[in-house]
Amino acid sequence: MKKTLLFLLIISKIQAIYAQSTLISPANGIEGIYNNNQTLKIQTPNNKSGFEHTDGNVILASFIALNAAYLMTKTLHPLHFSTNGLTVPTMTLATSGNVGIGTSSPTEKLHVVGDVRISGLAGSGIRTVKADQNGVLTTSVQTNYYHIPRSSFLSVSGNVVNEIANGGIYCAAGSVGFLEAPIQLPDGATITNMTIYYVDNSGKNLFVELHRRAYTATTSTSLGSFTSSGSAGAGGSGNILNSLIGISSNNIVDNNAYVYYLRVSAVNSMNIAAVWDGVNLTINQVKITYSY
Numbered sequence: 001m002k003k004t005l006l007f008l009l010i011i012s013k014i015q016a017i018y019a020q021s022t023l024i025s026p027a028n029g030i031e032g033i034y035n036n037n038q039t040l041k042i043q044t045p046n047n048k049s050g051f052e053h054t055d056g057n058v059i060l061a062s063f064i065a066l067n068a069a070y071l072m073t074k075t076l077h078p079l080h081f082s083t084n085g086l087t088v089p090t091m092t093l094a095t096s097g098n099v100g101i102g103t104s105s106p107t108e109k110l111h112v113v114g115d116v117r118i119s120g121l122a123g124s125g126i127r128t129v130k131a132d133q134n135g136v137l138t139t140s141v142q143t144n145y146y147h148i149p150r151s152s153f154l155s156v157s158g159n160v161v162n163e164i165a166n167g168g169i170y171c172a173a174g175s176v177g178f179l180e181a182p183i184q185l186p187d188g189a190t191i192t193n194m195t196i197y198y199v200d201n202s203g204k205n206l207f208v209e210l211h212r213r214a215y216t217a218t219t220s221t222s223l224g225s226f227t228s229s230g231s232a233g234a235g236g237s238g239n240i241l242n243s244l245i246g247i248s249s250n251n252i253v254d255n256n257a258y259v260y261y262l263r264v265s266a267v268n269s270m271n272i273a274a275v276w277d278g279v280n281l282t283i284n285q286v287k288i289t290y291s292y
Contacts, residue, residue, distance in 0.1 A: 042062075061073070145288070190252050
């Protein structure tokens with residue numbers, strides 16, 4: 001009899017060792033108290049789940065594969081995260097792969113409802129956040145360009161504005177007039193310089209100024225200017241020349257206090273307003289370099 005009992009005990013041990021699964025279903029759950037740093041361990045082969053929690057519909061599982069650990073749903077259901085025993089999701093990984101913070105229905109790869117703080121972008125004052133060519137967010141100052149085409153220049157003195165085949169414009173010959181073009185740069189941008197593209201085959205000079213004017217002011221301030229050579233034959237008729245002028249003072253754009261614009265006119269050798277010289281003196285376009 002003793003031999004029979006011993007044999008049955010050995011058989012049951014072997015069955016327990018090689019069993020594929022064991023179902024434990026106590027009415028009040030399982031509670032374990034572990035001392036001496038002992039833990040409950042589940043060891044599986046690679047590419048196998050460790051534990052599964054299911055209500056018969058949704059399956060939550062742990063998984064290890066390719067030297068990585070996973071916490072997942074094995075069914076087509078989202079994975080919610082919460083704290084303090086709350087059943088309201090704090091963060092959600094949707095079945096689409098989108099992640100939601102503050103929302104359980106994210107519509108983008110990262111969908112945040114609420115404020116976001118990125119310590120790496122912190123600094124003094126208000127920071128302007130930009131994306132670099134790799135999509136990395138940064139507050140680093142970058143060089144930018146703003147162009148003013150010929151179509152932006154309009155007469156503010158009632159003169160007729162003409163154009164020539166090379167793309168330049170001018171006030172009708174024999175008239176003293178001014179052309180102006182608005183400038184709309186981002187608030188806080190720093191204007192570095194301007195490149196003026198023009199034609200000067202005249203005895204007159206082309207005079208270009210960068211102005212700023214307070215909204216209620218009747219006069220403006222010149223932040224920088226350029227005067228062409230005014231030398232007859234310079235560059236030849238129709239050749240587009242270019243000159244660079246630097247802007248070093250009052251060059252930080254303040255759209256709350258000022259409006260900015262370019263003014264173009266013809267002047268004589270004494271830098272006094274003079275009549276235009278037709279196709280011999282034109283403004284073609286302007287490129288403004290600024291940092292932001």
